Amino acid sequence: MLLNFSRWCEGTAVSGAINNSLWLFAAIESVHLLGLCLLGGSILIVDLRLMGFGLTGQPMPRLIRQVRPWLLGAVTIMIATGIPLFLSEAIKCYYNDAFWLKITTLPFALTFTLLVRARIARDGAYVNALTQQAGAMSIVLWFVVAAAGRWIGFS
Amino acid sequence: MRSRRFVRATPRPTDALIESFLGWVGGTGWSIRLLESLYMWNWVESVHVLSIALFVGTAIMMDLRLVGLAFKGVPASEFTGRMLPWTRVGFFISVATGLVIFYSNPLRYWHNVFFRVKLVMLVLAGLNVWFFHSRIHKRVSEWDVEPVPPRAAKVAGVVSILAWAMVVVTGRMIAYNWFDCDLQPQPDWVNWLASCALETGAN
Numbered sequence: 001m002l003l004n005f006s007r008w009c010e011g012t013a014v015s016g017a018i019n020n021s022l023w024l025f026a027a028i029e030s031v032h033l034l035g036l037c038l039l040g041g042s043i044l045i046v047d048l049r050l051m052g053f054g055l056t057g058q059p060m061p062r063l064i065r066q067v068r069p070w071l072l073g074a075v076t077i078m079i080a081t082g083i084p085l086f087l088s089e090a091i092k093c094y095y096n097d098a099f100w101l102k103i104t105t106l107p108f109a110l111t112f113t114l115l116v117r118a119r120i121a122r123d124g125a126y127v128n129a130l131t132q133q134a135g136a137m138s139i140v141l142w143f144v145v146a147a148a149g150r151w152i153g154f155s
Numbered sequence: 156m157r158s159r160r161f162v163r164a165t166p167r168p169t170d171a172l173i174e175s176f177l178g179w180v181g182g183t184g185w186s187i188r189l190l191e192s193l194y195m196w197n198w199v200e201s202v203h204v205l206s207i208a209l210f211v212g213t214a215i216m217m218d219l220r221l222v223g224l225a226f227k228g229v230p231a232s233e234f235t236g237r238m239l240p241w242t243r244v245g246f247f248i249s250v251a252t253g254l255v256i257f258y259s260n261p262l263r264y265w266h267n268v269f270f271r272v273k274l275v276m277l278v279l280a281g282l283n284v285w286f287f288h289s290r291i292h293k294r295v296s297e298w299d300v301e302p303v304p305p306r307a308a309k310v311a312g313v314v315s316i317l318a319w320a321m322v323v324v325t326g327r328m329i330a331y332n333w334f335d336c337d338l339q340p341q342p343d344w345v346n347w348l349a350s351c352a353l354e355t356g357a358n
């Protein structure tokens with residue numbers, strides 16, 4: 001069923017346009033990579049703070065509020081560019097272990113960051129075991145998503 | 156697949172010197188082993204990308220503060236004092252892994268247009284860093300908590316974002332062989348930019 005879905009994805013007009021273009025895949029991929037930088041920065045700045053590093057002079061609730069629009073913007077860029085990249089090589093992705101690792105970790109990373117970590121940071125008055133573990137957990141989850149994402153291109 | 160590309164030496168003496176040196180580097184055992192490795196090259200490349208996310212990501216956060224788009228109320232000096240060390244860590248890992256990647260296929264990268272543009276952008280971005288820290292940041296106490304930083308700081312922030320973005324994009328493009336010397340014919344400006352040595356009688 002998923003294989004049929006992948007076949008359908010590769011048959012879409014978006015997929016065709018990307019595969020018929022010499023530079024479109026590279027262009028979308030570049031924006032995806034720039035989005036990764038923005039995402040990395042907006043995630044790490046909070047994770048570091050939760051673990052007691054970086055902007056320790058800033059209250060956690062305010063920092064996470066200030067970062068939020070940039071974090072959401074970065075996630076939007078990643079999804080908006082990630083979907084066409086996937087569509088253009090959906091069948092390859094179906095047979096790619098790194099893709100499956102990335103796509104199954106991503107929902108955990110997103111829900112953890114947007115719900116659990118956000119709540120811990122909003123209630124965080126000072127660095128403790130809970131905030132430290134939340135920061136570390138976020139780094140681990142996003143590391144897996146990003147590294148596996150890079151690895152899709154290696155096969 | 157990754158492959159080795161050899162380009163004939165160009166007539167200019169300095170080029171020939173660089174050419175033979177990089178040819179020698181690329182012929183060393185570890186260079187060949189790395190390029191032909193099953194996973195090691197991929198790991199180095201992955202660490203390169205992830206360290207860029209750390210380096211450029213945290214740099215962008217500081218730039219947003221300098222431009223006045225984000226982190227109002229956070230002292231600029233807290234960014235340079237508390238975040239910059241992390242940015243530096245990311246930068247040094249990126250440079251170290253970048254050098255290893257270059258070592259794996261020096262001749263190919265040397266003749267790659269995107270690689271050359273990336274180096275120029277790196278110098279530009281570096282000059283901007285130098286300018287910011289030697290001039291603008293010296294007087295940070297005058298505007299440390301101002302929600303809107305002085306014009307010079309804003310310019311440095313915008314230049315930083317654009318220059319590093321160009322470094323990232325051109326860096327990614329190195330992987331594409333569109334303008335490689337062994338894919339002739341290429342436009343004259345490509346052959347000139349990449350110092351491609353053309354077979355006699357070509358054109």
